[in-house]
Amino acid sequence: MNSQPIGFMDSGVGGLTVAKEVITKLPNESIVYFGDEARLPYGEKSQAQIQTFATQIAHFLIQKQIKLLVVACNTATAQALPLLERELPIPVIGVIDPGSQLAIQTTKNNRIGVIATNGTVNSHAYDRELKRLDRDAAVFSLGCPRFIPMVEDGKYHSRSDQEVVSADVQPVFGHGIDTLILGCTHYPIMRSLIQRAVGDHIQLVDPGAAVCEQVVTTLKQTNLIAPAEHHATYQFFTTGNADKFIQIAEDWLQRKITATHVDVTELENK
Known part of the structure; x- marks a missing residue:
């Protein structure tokens, strides 16, 4: 001990x-x-x-x-x-390996979205890990760089904050995902905004x-x-x-x- x-x-x-x-x-x-x-x-x-x-x-x-x-x-x-x-x-x-494992356990259709910083998206770390765990997984990643400064400034409560989040996650909708990884540890702080933006039919995965x-x-x-x-x-x-x-x-x-x-x-x- x-x-x-x-x-x-x-x-x-x-x-x-x-x-x-x-x-x-x-x-x-x-x-x-x-x-x-x-x-x-x-x-x-x-x-x-x-x-x-x-x-x-x-x-x-x-x-x-x-x-x-x-x-x-x-x-x-x-x-x-x-x-x-x-x-x-x-x-x-x-945080990437545990989060990827949880996403693979969560998805029903093997179509997984990832929202993260541009640095994480460009590293392709989630893509590699999800494919390693399940080669049939289809991964769709989206950079949401505005979210971190919003959280750091405490902007995750208002209607205008919701509008920003909804607009920024919009591109991930067209891929038929049923699971979305919150690929930045700031993002769970605005989880309610993200969930409202994507709808209840998409399961959010918090690697925490x-x-x-x-x-x-x-x-x-x-x-x-x-x-x-x-x-x-x-x-x-x-x-x-x-x-x-x-x-x-x-x-x-x-x-x-x-x-x-x-x-x-x-x-x-x-």
Whole structure:
């Protein structure tokens, strides 16, 4: 058993959708969360940039004595997961493989849509993984780059927000999909808007729940589960505005938190 925290990294608040699953299902586990809001969106960055950012954040979290790292960002998973798996002395879990497995289990007609950042779409990571799991799967991917800044600005409640979401997901309708992967961890925060846009006949797949199951499995296999009597603690760090981060995090997690600002130069100088 091990009472050290689980680390989460994301380009912003989106990874909180994954962290929330872990907090709910593993209440004895401590977490350290890092949102790199000063450098988002990752979906418009080069692979080299993303690998640099991911490595910097991973090293920051390693110094916080994490026992496992969740790359709670689809773009970082697509572009940097193999590098982190090679370089870090702890288990590393991404979001694409678990999300793909859940989608394959969910679809009835093998026609699966993916909405994600342009970076994730252009990496073809979901296409490859879904085809690996089922070569007959038909995959239709769509970049929705406006969604991340909307979530980061708290714009996921109003009628005008719904209009933007409905317009941006429209191109995926013509493919006869019955399953849609929310291929960015920001997107579940606006899940209700997306569901209304696509209709109830399309099942939304949030990789967060599947990632949590993989976290549980990995912790058990490596004997890293926290003791039942352990009192969990939650730490949050952001390169962006801490007050803004807190506002969205508290809205999503439904709990009071504190967050610490980290200057980007502190990461670059490590």
